[in-house]
Amino acid sequence: MRLEGRVALVTGGGRGIGRATCLALAREGADVAVCDIDLASAESVAKEVEALGRKALAIRADVSQKADVTAMVARVTEAFGKIDILVNNAGVIRDAMLHKMTEEAFDQVIAVHLKGAWLCCQAVMEGMRERRFGKIINLSSLSGKVGNIGQTNYSAAKAGIVGLTKAVAKELARYNINVNAIQPGFIDTDMTRSIPEEIRLAKIAEIPLQRVGRPEDIANVVVFLASEDSSYMTGAVLEVNGGRGM
Numbered sequence: 001m002r003l004e005g006r007v008a009l010v011t012g013g014g015r016g017i018g019r020a021t022c023l024a025l026a027r028e029g030a031d032v033a034v035c036d037i038d039l040a041s042a043e044s045v046a047k048e049v050e051a052l053g054r055k056a057l058a059i060r061a062d063v064s065q066k067a068d069v070t071a072m073v074a075r076v077t078e079a080f081g082k083i084d085i086l087v088n089n090a091g092v093i094r095d096a097m098l099h100k101m102t103e104e105a106f107d108q109v110i111a112v113h114l115k116g117a118w119l120c121c122q123a124v125m126e127g128m129r130e131r132r133f134g135k136i137i138n139l140s141s142l143s144g145k146v147g148n149i150g151q152t153n154y155s156a157a158k159a160g161i162v163g164l165t166k167a168v169a170k171e172l173a174r175y176n177i178n179v180n181a182i183q184p185g186f187i188d189t190d191m192t193r194s195i196p197e198e199i200r201l202a203k204i205a206e207i208p209l210q211r212v213g214r215p216e217d218i219a220n221v222v223v224f225l226a227s228e229d230s231s232y233m234t235g236a237v238l239e240v241n242g243g244r245g246m
Contacts, residue, residue, distance in 0.1 A: 002227040004029030007080040009073070011063050011120060012090030014041025016189035017139065020215035021087055021222045022049055022056075028223050030085065031055040033076040037062055037090070055080070063090045063116030064108075073123040082131065085226045086124045088117040088138045088161075093191060095150045106153040113157035114164065121168050125177070134177035135226045138165045139218075140237065142185045142245050158183075162237055169235035178234045180225045185241025187213040208243030 008025045012018040014036030022032045026049040034049065036042040039060035049056035057079050061068040076083055092112045094105035117138050128134030143151055144158025162181055169179035186192060186203050192212070195203075204212060221240050224230055239245070 001029035002223070002229065003085070006030045006084040006226070007033070007076070007082050008085035008087065008226065009033045009035065009076050009083050009120075009124070010087040010089060011035045011061070011116065012037075013087075014038050014045055016191070017184065017187060017215045017218045018087075018089045019045050019048075020219040021089060023052065024216065024219035024223050025085070025087075025226065026052045026054040026056075028227070029054070030226070031080055033057045033059060033072075033080070033083075035059045035061050035063070035072055035090070062112075063088075063120060064111035066119055069116075069119040069123050073120075073127075077127060083124050083127055084133065085135045086120055086137070087222055087226075088120050088136070090116055091139070093151070093154055095154070097150055098152050101152060109153035110157050110160070113154070114160040117161055118164055121164070121179075125168075125172060128177050129172070129175045132176045134172070134175070136168065136172075136177065136179040137222050137225045138179070138181040140165070140181045140183045142183050142239065142241050145183055145239070146245050165237065166235045173234055178225070178230065180230070180233055180235065181237045182218060182221055182225070183237055183239045183241065184218050185213055185239070185244045187215060187218060189215060203244075206244050207241070208246070211242065213240065213242055 013034035034042040042058035046056035046058040061072040140161040141158040165181040
């Protein structure tokens with residue numbers, strides 16, 4: 001129970017990596033606020049957290065909107081008294097080749113992934129700074145390291161999260177706040193299951209460990225970064241991708 005007594009806020013917590021992260025944090029003793037644009041999904045995961053014996057709160061919020069983020073953080077703080085752990089996981093995809101991508105599709109992906117992470121960091125930092133403790137974990141992607149065809153918006157946003165992580169880590173280190181990022185590779189989620197089978201098989205062939213990652217593979221690393229086991233790490237970017245992209 002490495003996280004007993006801690007309170008975690010997970011954005012995009014209603015499915016996939018977010019859901020696995022909420023449950024992994026709860027198993028280690030944390031109470032969890034589950035944020036998602038889809039309230040029904042957040043409520044379902046919150047019930048799973050409660051079934052593990054932890055307190056949970058489901059919240060609908062669009063992390064690209066400052067008013068939503070401010071209200072979300074205020075509600076979690078009112079319910080639990082604090083936020084110790086922030087996991088910036090919310091995301092969308094709007095894939096298209098560069099010559100076909102619309103400005104709207106580019107702006108939306110940047111807004112949810114990059115601006116959303118920035119807004120959430122900004123919203124929780126005051127409380128963490130006052131308590132001189134905090135763990136912020138930002139979900140980047142292998143796409144942010146190597147780029148992906150058809151994902152100029154997503155790759156740019158995920159690369160931006162790396163820069164955001166390092167800058168925030170430097171600003172907040174003096175307050176005993178650790179800020180780190182994870183770059184998942186090809187993970188078995190609703191999003192990747194929608195990929196045509198021939199493309200899916202080609203991606204798996206690029207993975208030295210020869211398998212698709214599980215959401216739990218990412219969640220376990222989130223737990224590590226949220227715990228005191230990683231207390232001397234900040235500004236780090238951990239690749240969790242089966243060796244793909246080495």
